[in-house]
Amino acid sequence: MTDPARAAQAVAQRLGARRPAVAIVLGSGLGFLADEVRDPLRIRYADIPGFPEPGVAGHKGELVAGLLEKVPVLVQAGRFHLYEGHDAATAALPVRVFARLGVKTLIVTNAAGGIRPTFGSGTLMLIADHINLMFRNPLVGPVLKGEERFPDMSDPYDRELRTLAREAAREAHVALEEGVYVALLGPSYETPAEVRMLARLGADAVGMSTVPEVIAARALGIRCLGFSIVTNPASGLTAQPLSHQEVLAASAAAGTGLVTVVKGVLRRLS
Numbered sequence: 112m113t114d115p116a117r118a119a120q121a122v123a124q125r126l127g128a129r130r131p132a133v134a135i136v137l138g139s140g141l142g143f144l145a146d147e148v149r150d151p152l153r154i155r156y157a158d159i160p161g162f163p164e165p166g167v168a169g170h171k172g173e174l175v176a177g178l179l180e181k182v183p184v185l186v187q188a189g190r191f192h193l194y195e196g197h198d199a200a201t202a203a204l205p206v207r208v209f210a211r212l213g214v215k216t217l218i219v220t221n222a223a224g225g226i227r228p229t230f231g232s233g234t235l236m237l238i239a240d241h242i243n244l245m246f247r248n249p250l251v252g253p254v255l256k257g258e259e260r261f262p263d264m265s266d267p268y269d270r271e272l273r274t275l276a277r278e279a280a281r282e283a284h285v286a287l288e289e290g291v292y293v294a295l296l297g298p299s300y301e302t303p304a305e306v307r308m309l310a311r312l313g314a315d316a317v318g319m320s321t322v323p324e325v326i327a328a329r330a331l332g333i334r335c336l337g338f339s340i341v342t343n344p345a346s347g348l349t350a351q352p353l354s355h356q357e358v359l360a361a362s363a364a365a366g367t368g369l370v371t372v373v374k375g376v377l378r379r380l381s
């Protein structure tokens with residue numbers, strides 16, 4: 112596995128005196144949030160040891176450091192999915208780098224299929240909790256520096272941050288649902304039978320990311336806030352077949368509400 116310290120050193124060198132407090136991981140089609148960062152410093156993955164080139168349409172490959180609502184942030188535009196063949200440790204590598212740069216708060220975003228019957232395309236969901244059905248965990252193996260062997264997962268998505276998100280959404284009149292995210296390995300979308308199973312397991316939205324990052328963050332004592340943009344009703348809930356292009360378009364369309372809420376949270380943190 113790549114040593115996160117080497118990657119962190121390379122990023123720290125580029126950051127110079129900048130000290131990001133909050134890291135923001137962008138999901139499919141949400142790349143435009145990186146354009147909102149003031150005084151941006153872009154660090155390409157090619158310049159970070161151990162960071163692979165992202166291979167999915169809708170995902171870039173750079174970290175963007177700068178200010179968002181006066182908060183020093185580090186935006187991760189392009190994530191490493193398990194379905195691309197990356198192991199869970201690679202998916203979590205950026206988070207381990209963020210921790211070494213002093214980041215204490217992680218905001219994760221993703222595109223997801225809606226399982227709860229009322230979750231249509233464009234629904235914004237605050238992640239209350241998750242179910243890991245990837246059957247992978249980034250903490251498997253030797254315990255890395257600063258990490259717990261058996262991290263507590265009773266508050267994976269920080270209670271206080273979720274309260275701030277609800278307040279920010281209310282203030283800006285953005286509709287914000289709340290529910291459980293289930294992560295599957297992918298890359299095939301679910302079958303209708305699988306979606307019925309996931310509903311019975313207590314999931315409200317389904318996707319293929321986020322969980323490895325949040326597990327690593329909790330092991331490092333980083334508090335997390337997560338949002339899913341529901342880009343489609345999950346398989347079997349409508350007659351329509353799913354396509355990645357549709358997911359990207361729906362994500363970008365619903366992304367403005369998400370950006371508003373994220374900014375509101377940052378204002379409350381600053």
Ligand code: HPA
Pocket residue numbers: 222223224225300301317318319342343344345346353358
């Ligand atoms: N399933 C899994 N991942 C997804 C979906 C879905 O329906 N939509 C967007 N990401």
